[in-house]
Amino acid sequence: MSLSIVILAAGKGTRMRSDLPKVLQPLAHKPLLGYVIDASMSFKPKELVVVYGYGGDLVKKTFPSPHIQWVEQKEQLGTGHAVQQAAPLIKDEGNTLILYGDVPLIDQKTIERLVIKGQKNLAVLTYSKKDPKGYGRIVRKDDRIQKIVEEKDCDESQKNIKEINTGIMCAPNHLLKNWLKRLTNQNVQKEYYLTDIVGLSIEDNIEVLSESADNEVSITGINSKSELANMERDYQLMTAKTLMDQGVTIIDPSRIDIRGEVTAGKDVTIDVGCIFEGKVVLGNHVKVAAYSHIKDSIIGDHSSIEPYSHIDESKVGSHCRIGPFARLRPGTKLQSHVHIGNFVEIKNSEINDHTNINHLSYVGDSLVGKSVNIGAGTITCNYDGANKHPTKIEDDVFIGSNTALVAPVKIGKGATIGAGSTITKDAPPGDLTVARSKQTSISGWTKPTKNKET
Ligand code: UD1
Numbered sequence: 001m002s003l004s005i006v007i008l009a010a011g012k013g014t015r016m017r018s019d020l021p022k023v024l025q026p027l028a029h030k031p032l033l034g035y036v037i038d039a040s041m042s043f044k045p046k047e048l049v050v051v052y053g054y055g056g057d058l059v060k061k062t063f064p065s066p067h068i069q070w071v072e073q074k075e076q077l078g079t080g081h082a083v084q085q086a087a088p089l090i091k092d093e094g095n096t097l098i099l100y101g102d103v104p105l106i107d108q109k110t111i112e113r114l115v116i117k118g119q120k121n122l123a124v125l126t127y128s129k130k131d132p133k134g135y136g137r138i139v140r141k142d143d144r145i146q147k148i149v150e151e152k153d154c155d156e157s158q159k160n161i162k163e164i165n166t167g168i169m170c171a172p173n174h175l176l177k178n179w180l181k182r183l184t185n186q187n188v189q190k191e192y193y194l195t196d197i198v199g200l201s202i203e204d205n206i207e208v209l210s211e212s213a214d215n216e217v218s219i220t221g222i223n224s225k226s227e228l229a230n231m232e233r234d235y236q237l238m239t240a241k242t243l244m245d246q247g248v249t250i251i252d253p254s255r256i257d258i259r260g261e262v263t264a265g266k267d268v269t270i271d272v273g274c275i276f277e278g279k280v281v282l283g284n285h286v287k288v289a290a291y292s293h294i295k296d297s298i299i300g301d302h303s304s305i306e307p308y309s310h311i312d313e314s315k316v317g318s319h320c321r322i323g324p325f326a327r328l329r330p331g332t333k334l335q336s337h338v339h340i341g342n343f344v345e346i347k348n349s350e351i352n353d354h355t356n357i358n359h360l361s362y363v364g365d366s367l368v369g370k371s372v373n374i375g376a377g378t379i380t381c382n383y384d385g386a387n388k389h390p391t392k393i394e395d396d397v398f399i400g401s402n403t404a405l406v407a408p409v410k411i412g413k414g415a416t417i418g419a420g421s422t423i424t425k426d427a428p429p430g431d432l433t434v435a436r437s438k439q440t441s442i443s444g445w446t447k448p449t450k451n452k453e454t
């Protein structure tokens with residue numbers, strides 16, 4: 001069987017009230033059309049045609065895949081007209097599945113069943129909706145589909161029909177191409193309705209089959225920001241459920257946001273308000289405390305991320321403790337048993353086993369050895385205003401509080417740096433290095449007095 005897929009994505013989406021075309025509006029950080037394209041790819045179609053219109057170049061640029069053929073629908077004259085634009089790219093043999101660019105969460109199994117039914121017949125994906133308002137209604141006679149009537153063309157009794165057209169259809173190519181040629185725009189909206197191919201199929205004595213969707217979210221289209229927000233919650237709940245099914249403890253599945261992909265080991269716990277972006281890997285027994293934000297990072301076994309921590313493009317080893325209020329910026333690599341405490345920022349640095357940076361520090365472009373203690377308020381001055389320079393801190397070093405390490409600089413193994421030092425030259429191993437003016441006391445010093453008001 002050879003399958004072609006046509007995705008209709010030319011609509012402007014006026015109700016979004018946005019400069020961004022509707023199909024590029026993000027659901028969990030991914031454009032709506034991206035879901036439909038990815039789902040389509042999984043069917044390995046012979047052709048994948050996207051009919052675009054509004055915001056054309058931007059839509060095309062967002063999906064540079066060589067597997068996609070783009071067809072422009074200059075004027076949006078209806079769903080039938082949209083498919084007509086794609087028809088020249090569709091071979092005569094095989095069948096075609098029609099999807100909508102704004103119906104992102106389609107269910108693969110359901111579509112597979114529809115595609116099987118659409119090998120010799122027109123097959124329509126339908127759904128029984130409590131409130132069918134706005135949708136095309138499926139009109140049946142003796143259980144068999146006769147036609148689809150758009151809401152605006154419905155008479156009073158047709159308006160009571162609950163079974164709706166989801167818009168998703170599949171048909172043999174030679175029949176579809178023939179029907180498309182016969183469409184007219186004689187209806188209330190003066191549009192070329194794709195749904196009219198149902199009537200044409202009946203005219204040709206070819207039975208119209210239907211498949212029904214199992215759940216509403218899989219056929220729901222997005223037209224407005226509030227529908228987008230509703231779907232975001234549905235989607236997040238589905239994602240949370242998948243993780244919980246794998247054994248992850250999620251304290252409140254309605255308060256988690258996964259904008260990408262989270263892979264988790266055993267006995268992982270995620271507290272409320274956490275956001276995950278890109279690809280995040282959590283090892284076994286990892287704890288992520290409330291309101292943490294983790295992006296494109298790996299967290300090793302038994303590590304705990306304390307509340308309000310931000311971790312971006314970083315690798316955290318096993319048995320580490322990060323935060324609360326810590327920030328790991330891109331290029332951070334922590335080995336095992338590392339403690340990073342509150343108000344500590346690490347950037348592009350490697351920190352080795354059992355090292356502690358517990359309070360109020362900035363460590364950038366640094367290589368820090370094992371069992372180092374970096375005191376509160378330590379800053380690596382890695383930037384001279386023009387260039388960045390490295391800092392090297394060897395094993396077993398103790399850096400006293402409020403030290404400035406002016407890079408490039410190296411602190412030798414086992415060295416101690418006195419609190420408040422500004423280190424501009426390499427410090428030798430083993431020694432105590434202090435770089436600050438000596439404390440002096442001036443006896444008999446009198447405090448300034450306030451000037452008399454004149
Ligand atoms: C369509 C169906 C209706 C169904 C509903 C499901 C027709 C005539 N009606 O109605 O039976 O219940 O979808 O949501 O098919 N599009 C184009 N070019 C166009 C018009 C639309 O690409 O000229 C695309 C849109 O971008 C969208 C999809 O087709 O992805 C559906 O368009 P929309 O205007 O929402 O169709 P409805 O009138 O709601």
Ligand code: CA
Nearest residue numbers: 134221222223
């Ligand atoms: Ca619609």
